[in-house]
Amino acid sequence: MSKVWIKASEIGEYLYCQRAWWLRLQGAASANVEELAEGTRQHARHGRGWRMASGLRTLAIGLALVAMILLAVQLLG
Numbered sequence: 001m002s003k004v005w006i007k008a009s010e011i012g013e014y015l016y017c018q019r020a021w022w023l024r025l026q027g028a029a030s031a032n033v034e035e036l037a038e039g040t041r042q043h044a045r046h047g048r049g050w051r052m053a054s055g056l057r058t059l060a061i062g063l064a065l066v067a068m069i070l071l072a073v074q075l076l077g
Contacts, residue, residue, distance in 0.1 A: 014021040030036060 010021065013024070024030075
């Protein structure tokens with residue numbers, strides 16, 4: 001017996017509209033193709049922004065550590 005994985009998005013889709021969930025399982029094409037594509041683009045844009053913010057946060061922490069080390073060296077030296 002093979003395992004069937006159920007994604008959280010499928011549960012959400014089912015709870016929102018059981019008919020849409022069933023139609024998707026049957027392979028029916030969505031009538032909202034352009035809206036879905038725009039949502040995908042927005043998610044990608046958000047992901048890029050999040051990665052940029054995460055990288056900048058890491059850089060800021062690194063620079064703060066370097067500044068503290070330089071300050072400690074100057075105070076002790």
